[in-house]
Every structure is written in structure tokens, then in C-alpha cells.
Amino acid sequence: MTPERPGPMVPTATYRLQLQSEFPFGAAAAAVPYLASLGVSHLHLSPVLEAVPGSLHGYDVVDHARVRAELGGEEGLRALARTAKEHGLGLVLDIVPNHMAMAPRHNRALWEILREGPKSPYARWFDIDWEAQGGQVLLPVLGQPLGAEIDRLEVDGDVLRYHDHAFPLREGTEELPLPQLLDAQWYRPVWWRLARTELNYRRFFSISELIGLRVEVPEVFEATHAKILQLLHDGVVDGLRIDHPDGLADPDAYLQRLHEATGGRWTVVEKILSDGEHLPASWPVAGTTGYDALRHVDGLFTDPAGAGELLGQYRRFAAPQTDRGGNWEATVRRAAYRVLEHELAAEVDRLTRVASRLCVTSPDPALRDRAPWALHTALRELLVRIQVYRPYESGDAASVVTEEATAQARAAFVVPEEAGAVDVVRGLVLGRHGDGPDHREFRARFAQTASALRAKSVEDTAFYRYVPLLSATEVGGNPGSPAMPPEDFHAYCARVQRDWPGTGTVVSTHDTKRSADVRAALAVLTECPQRWADTLAEVTRTGEGVPDAQLAWAAWQTVFGLGPADPDRVQRALLKHIREAGLYTSWTEQEPPYEEAVAAFVAAGPCGTPGERVHALRGTLEPYIRANVLGTALVHLTMPGVPDLYQGTEGEYRALVDPDNRRPVGFPPGDLGDKGAVTGAALRLRRQRPEVFGDAATYAPLTAEGPAASHCVAYVRSGEVVTAVTRLSLRLAEAGGWRDTRLTLPPGRWADVLAPEREFTGPTRADDLFAPLPVALLERVG
Secondary structure, three states: OOOOOOOOOOOOOEEEEOOEOOEOHHHHHHHHHHHHHHOOOEEEEOOOEEEOOOOOOOOOEEEEEEEOHHHOHHHHHHHHHHHHHHOOOEEEEEEOOOEEEOOOOOOHHHHHHHHHHHHOOOOOOEOEOOOOHHHOEEEEEEOOOHHHHHHHEEEEOOEEEEOOEEEEOOOOOOOOOHHHHHHOOOEEEEEHHHHHHHOOEOEEOOEEEEEEEOOOOHHHHHHHHHHHHHHHHOOOOOEEEEOOHHHOOOHHHHHHHHHHHHOOOEEEEOOOOOOOOOOOOOOOOOEEOOHHHHHHHHHHOOOHHHHHHHHHHHHHHHOOOHHHOOOHHHHHHHHHHHHHHOOOHHHHHHHHHHHHHHHHHOOOHHHOOOOHHHHHHHHHHHHOOOOOOOOOOOOOHHHOOOHHHHHHHHOOOOOOOOOHHHHHHHHHHOOOOOOOHHHHHHHHHHHHHHHHHHHHHHHHHHHHHOOOOHHHOOOOOOOOOOOOOHHHHHHHHHHHHHHOOOOEEOOOOOOOOOOHHHHHHHHHHHHOHHHHHHHHHHHOOOOOOOOOHHHHHHHHHHHHHHOOOOHHHHHHHHHHHHHHHOOOOOOOOOOHHHHHHHHHHHHHOOOOHHHHHHHHHHHHOHHHHHHHHHHHHHHHHHOOOEEEEEOOOOOOOOOOOOOHHHOOOOOOOOOOHHHHHHHHHHHHHHHHOHHHHOOOOOEEEEOEEOOOHHHEEEEEEOOOEEEEEEOOHHHHHHOOOOOOOEEEOOOOOEEEOOOOOOEEOOEEEHHHHOOOOOEEEEEEOO
8 A cells, every 4th residue: 555645745864953942053153154055955853842941852642732841942942943944944843742751840731630530621632540549649759659759748738748759748637747749639649669560650751850651632732732833823833743753542543633723844753763664654654753764774784703703703702591681582572571561560459450351241151250460461471472563453453563562472371361461462453342431442552562572672771681782672672583685674774665665764863872983883793703703802801800701792882982082981881781781770779889890891901901902902993994984874865755864963973872873063064074974965966856756756776797796795775876885895805805896877877976077977886886886976978
């Protein structure tokens, strides 16, 4: 099915800006002349609605009716739009429909609910289970159990205060003794550790500070989107990026409603596609934000044989347990069990309650006599076996919750009759047992829980446990199969051009674990796994001070990918690494002796004198890193789709996981080097010739011939522009270079866009084509 095409306006390229108090609308406006000269068509702004004061990202929205004052307010945004238009640029906004900040003193809607309870006009806004916890919203804000903190709770008129928290008091309860006063509220402040098992509102993943919105309710959609729609209709904004649609109860219906409300403006969704998964064809969007493109581009520059050898070296060096970092699939499965039993325990319990209620009240005897523990077990065993983020109402849920997974899940039961709970749960997911309100709620909550589980178990846990190649542990990536054969890359590009030509593409974002240039360097290690192993053997010869070998392997790769840098940046990233991995410490169960040992090891090793040996290795590999950096940049900018450049990445940009990758950048930048030249040339060409890259464009692979043909990846866009890049350049050099390898160009004369005096026709020697740079961008001139 061909998706409905939105909008008349499709960007040629967007440029992501991370707005914060240090970089408000005024600073963005000052950067507009430079960004216009770079060649992009639109600025892509991080969330602009009112957020928690001091927020560095804006995803913690507190008021959908106002543009954020810290950034310059609505007038500042409109002034930015005017400046952008004067320079031929438009604006694309990142919006957050899934959640708001759980910050009552800033969030008026939440304040009113906590004061008035389920009868509040805002009661339908938030995904709260009023049937749980005695009808009180659990607020996990106390540093210790209530008995130890009650003296720090203070009644101040009609407000309850606790440190910097403020909560409204239910009318008429102000004079009650404190214990009775707490019992009389529509909420209950509790020890923060209770959130894991007792919480009764939906969160963003496992972040209790963000409460789930119910945008499936028309009045909530209208209230939370009115300002954005006004900005669209006033011409201030041209397009939208939708954050985390998988958290919504019904993404299909939401996107259809949004499409109708915007008049079909260009919209992309932050949908993470697993291997083999396709975006639902019925969604009226331009495509994804582009993490699927990232996986395909990165894989192109990863040596499959070397990746396998590197995995073997990692296993010998670190000796990880099979399901704790030794095998990808087993590591994901164990991580999924842990997440369900810890971070998402409350969500699974709520899902179990809905399933149990459906079984108890079902007119079908086959659903009766299903114990809650059996339903809970069935849910757990099915959820851990889902290979994508979630099922959708418009899709085939049977392809997500498969027969194979169901058969495996039954094995968790000793008594065969009890294993029937698995079939009951699957039947509920597939809609085979009815379509009433409770049935729809179950399907929605199952999908939402599956999405949170996939994100937490894969991106936020397994990626930090399975670390043979850090460049593969990226959003949307598949570390178990990191390499991408050129033929698979070409097939992907052809499909994108056919089905989703206006989709977004990215290689670096505010959410990537490492920037594209860091990953490009790490990918070179797949071309020299033995040299990497030898270097590690040299720098770890004594084995002193290494808290665990998996962490050590990841730490050494981190400093290799990043290159010489402020040690504090490395320390912060690796502290996050070990807490996310959750093997010896975590965010909620911190182990100070282990964390101190890691910090000491990083300071003395990777960031100390031994680290210089790793930097020296990087120096010897610099030509091959450069080939990957330039190749990644050019492919990203010329493949099908709309490229989104993250701030600062037009030049060399080395960043680690957030907050490292959210540091402000300066405009205009200094010398951008070869990468800046390639980026600017490609962007300006896209702007000058949008028809070559747009909806009606074509994509065709070009095949080199000769002894090194496999090292040249090339394609032609619409018969007018040729991209050619070098892949696995170290292997190429070791094999003797290009020799007599040739790339036959399509008919006509072709000029090098970066050096127009260089022209080519017909069969062209790779040595000549790649003489100045390991990449080439050609335009047909005759």
C-alpha cells in the first residue's frame, strides 16, 4: 500500500538546533545567515513549549499553551521565523505528545488534578489508574520512607511543601493533623523507591518525573496541540518531528488526527525500526526521523569478517557470561527479564490487573480460572520475546506476538493447563476475545509496555553490556549483525525512494550514544581487529586496577573513538555506561566502591599515560578514519530521504552520550576542513537541484569493476548526480590499493562538484576519481 503523501513542503535538508537558556531563539536567529549559506532549507528546533525551568532539552513540557519564556517566548520564536524566512529558511518543530513533566508547581493541569482528583476538568489528561493505591496518585518524591521524612513535610496555607516540591491541598484539609492530612489528599507522597512496583500512572519508559498524556482523548489532543497548530497555520512553522509515538495508546489514530489538523504538513516520527521491520504503510507521515538510515550507513563501513574476529577478541579479553554481554540475543533476553522485574514492574502489574479483570468477567469459559500469577507469567514470557518495539492497531499483531514465541513462552509453566494462560494473553493481544473498552485498554497497554521494554532492555541496558564494537550499539542498530553488504544498502535505498522519499535520515542526533565521527573511527577497528587486540594487550599487560574486563574494553574503545579529550567527558560517559549496564552498579542501586574503582582505572589507564598508546594507534589509522568520516557524511547527504544535520556536525564532531552531545556549539564555526567542504557542497547541490533528490527522483546503484571493486560504493540520483565513496579503506590499502579498478559513469560529462575543473566520462579509474579525497560527488554537465 502506498502511504498518503503529506504536504506540499518537503525540506531539502534540516539542521537540528538544541535550544536552551544558553542558546535561545535570539542566538539561533544570529546563526541563520551562516546556516543559510551552508545550504540547508530548514532549522529543526528542539521542543519550544514551556518546560521545567532550567531544562537542557525541553522534553519535560509543563504548558502546551505557551512558548518557553527562557528561550524568548512566542515573540522570540516568531522573530526567529521571520529572520529565517528572510534568508530562505523555514522551521521544523520537535513536539512531545506522549508525556509532560511530573512537576505540579509548574504544571497547572497536574496541579488541578492533584487538588481536585478524578472530578477535575483535567482528569482525563493523564494516564492515571485511579483504581489502584486507594484512589491516590503515588508521588515518588521522598528521599526516605515517610516515617523518616514526615518532619520535612510542611503545610503552607493551601500548599504542602517538601524541599523544592509543592503540592496543592484538597479544599478543607488544611487544618488536619499531618498524618490525616496526607490520607485526605488525592495523592500520596512516598519514598522514591516505591515507584518501581507501586506507581499508578504511566511514565515515559521508567522515568517517574515524566507522566503519560492521553492524547487519544479528543479534548486532550486539542488542548495540547492548539499552540503548535496555531504556529503552523500562521506560517511560523512548516513541519513537525513527533517524539516517541510508540508510547501512545493508538499511534495510528493520533497520526491521522494530526495529519488532518495540520493539513498534511511534512511530518516525521521518531519510530525505531528493527531489522526487517517496515513503517506502517497507512501512517500519513513522510517517514521516520532516520535511525533506520543510520544503521544502514554505519553498516556500510563495517567489515563483516573483521567484526566477527573482533567479537572473538572481545570474548577472549573480557570473558563475558553468555547472557551478560557474551552473546547478543541472550544478553537482550536477560536484560528484558531484568527490566520487567525491576523498572517496569508497576506497568506489568497494571497490565496483569486488566487481563485478570477481562478473564474474570468474560462470557467465554476458556478465559475463566486464570490465576493472576499465571497471567503475569504469560505476559512476561511473551513480552521478552517480542523482536520489535510494539504491535499497532493497523498492523498484524500475530507477526509481532508470534506462534513461535507463544510456544516458547508455554515452556515457562510446569503444568500444561496453566500454560494455557499464554494462549489467553496472546488471544487478548490479537483481539480474539472481544473489542470492548477493557479489551482495547489491554491491547494499548500491552503495546505501550512492549515499547518501553524494548527501549529499556536494548538501548539502555544491552547496548552497555554487549560491547565488542561500540559503534554498533547505536539507536536503531543491531550489534549482533553490525555490517551491511552494499547490495543490502542499495536495496534499502531503492525501497526508501519508492515508498518514503520524504523520510528523515540521520547519522548524529541528540540521542545517539556516540556521534557519527566517533563511530566512523570505531568502525575501522573491524578492519584491524588483531592490531586492536595487540594494543590492548600492551596497555593492559599488568592487569592492575581493572575493575572488570568488559568495562575496560569499552573504556579503551571510547578513548580510541573520541581521541584526545577532556578526561571529565570520558569519566562522565563511562559512569553512565556502568550504571546503564547495571551489572555491578546502577542508577538506583549505586555501588560506590565499584564506581570509584572504575574512575581510578579510567584516570590511570585510558585517560592516563597508557591511553597515549591508543591515541597513537588512532593516529596511524587516521587516513582510514577520514575515509569513513567523509564517506558517512556524503552518503547521508545524497541517499534517498531528507538529511537532518545535528548541530556542529558539518565539521568534525566528536561527542559521546548525552549530556556530552548536547553542549552548545558556536556559530559561525572555524575551519571545517574536508568534511565541511563535502557537507557544504552536497547541501548546496540539494538546494539548487531538489528534483534530483525529491519525491520524483530515482536511485540506481553503480557497480565498479576490477580487483578492488568491492571497496567502491556508488550510485546515481535521477541520472544527474553521482555519489562514490571508499569503504573499508584499510583493507583496500593492505590489498595494494585500487590498481585497475574502474567505475563506469552513466552517459555524459561529469564534473567534480568540489573541484569543477575535474571532469570524467565513461569508465573512470578509481585512482583518478579518488585522487584528492576518498569520496567523490559528481554532477552531469553535458
